[in-house]
Amino acid sequence: MTHPALDAVGLEKRYRGRAVVAGVSFALGRGEVLGLIGPNGAGKTTTIRMISGATRPSAGRVTIDGHDLATDAIEARRRIGYLPEHAPLYDEMRVSDYLRLRARLKGVARADVHARVDGALERLDLGGVRRRVIGELSKGFRQRVGLAAAIVGRPVVLVLDEPTVGLDPAQGRQFRALIDELRADHAIVISSHALVELERLADRVVFIANGRQLVAGTTAALRARLPVGRVVMRALGVTDALVAELDDDARVVACAVERGADGSTSVALSVRDDDVQSWVGARAFAHGATVVELVAERPGLEALFHELLETDGAR
Ligand SMILES: Nc1ncnc2c1ncn2[C@@H]1O[C@H](COP(=O)(O)OP(=O)(O)OP(=O)(O)O)[C@@H](O)[C@H]1O
Ligand SMILES: [Mg+2]
The missing domain is CATH 3.30.70.260 (ACT domain)
Structure with a gap:
């Protein structure tokens, strides 16, 4: 039996009785990029936190590569790489030490950590700064370190919350080119308030506003709906x-x-x-x-x- 890399069904999140996200459902396969698009306060981060296991949905279900995030949490979480909106990097750590730590946290066996960290550094072209202290790096480099940390556990699903915010246009383009390379190995969810950014990258799009899903589908199908x-x-x-x-x-x-x-x-x-x-x-x-x-x-x-x-x- 085959299952999608990511399956989110009827996601809902309530805070003090108020639903900030309701009725969000989508599925995604390996090799696909999904754009989660919505204005400020739409519920993007809340949705992303639910699919990456950072917060529990009030209702609904998330399955990662067939593993239920609620009932099979360890296996599900191992398969998720998450780059939060404000990536909490350890400023005083060296890049390679930080990646080593993140690999261990993802359950990578001690014997494999070195190779995994090298692989992530190479993939993101960070070899030159591996010994540098994270706090000294530019925003673009820090974002790449955050992405390296998200992929070091070789996740099936890679979840990125507004990853290009604060990058200059050239860095933004570089970052999107990187995502395009990474799609071969992961199912990728990227949130953004600007669809133009993702339009060429995304195979699927989910539009949300006020916590509700307005429309979801493949980019091609949505294009066909265009007036x-x-x-x-x-x-x-x-x-x-x-x-x-x-x-x-x-x-x-x-x-x-x-x-x-x-x-x-x-x-x-x-x-x-x-x-x-x-x-x-x-x-x-x-x-x-x-x-x-x-x-x-x-x-x-x-x-x-x-x-x-x-x-x-x-x-
Ligand atoms: N922990 C919380 N407690 C109460 N309300 C919350 C909490 N987290 C988020 N919210 C509310 O949920 C709504 C959606 O917030 P969310 O951060 O998911 O939006 P967003 O689409 O990511 O916005 P942005 O583009 O500004 O990042 C907002 O009204 C926010 O105030
Ligand atoms: Mg957000």
Whole structure:
């Protein structure tokens, strides 16, 4: 029987009777990256703490590689690597000593610790700072040490809470490239309030707001739900026949025409398909129009998220 690397079912967390997270469910396989997206206070950290065993859900169940986090805690926890929002590193420790400690805490056998620490240092390109004291390192390096500590136990599931906060854009890109390398060996959950950051990385996305799951699914399926893209063409010699042909196509949802004072015409199409752009150009050419400008705009998943947030807020 196969089971997902991570299975979270009906997670709920109540503090003093108030549910700060409710009805969060998702599953994730090895090799997949899941983006947990939500605004400040949405319940991302609370959800992440529940799936990494840092706090007990008030209701619901978490299974790690088939091991129930509540009833089979030791086996489940061994398979989780967790990088908290504010990674509590020991500032006075040397990098390699800290990783050794974390490996032992994850139950790595004494004889294997050395090799595991070396492996993590190499993976995160930290060999050059292995003897350095953690407190002296830059933010980017500290974050890599935190990630090394999270992977040193070779977890099945790697859980990262807003790992790129406080990194500069170059460090952020480096960090995402690293995650992309790590996906081969782990199922990875990353929380963020900015989906744009994760859009290319995530195979699955869970949107939460006010502790509730608005939508969850594969990035591809969510993209397919996206309302529409736009194609805007400015051209000379646009005839009514051309406009009618464009407007009649099944992929075109709406068509707005604006005649400019300079004799050019602007045609803005709302389309259901990305690939309409070259077809529009070809039809214009066939109708004898001269294309001045032809651009396609595609809304990102962030647009879908905001749309969901608005409809959620209106309820
Ligand atoms: N220990 C706690 N006791 C009471 N309420 C809590 C506790 N921890 C979190 N909360 C509340 O739960 C809600 C969700 O918080 P959480 O930290 O999970 O959000 P988040 O999505 O991680 O936000 P951020 O983007 O700011 O990190 C907040 O309203 C917070 O005040
Ligand atoms: Mg948080």
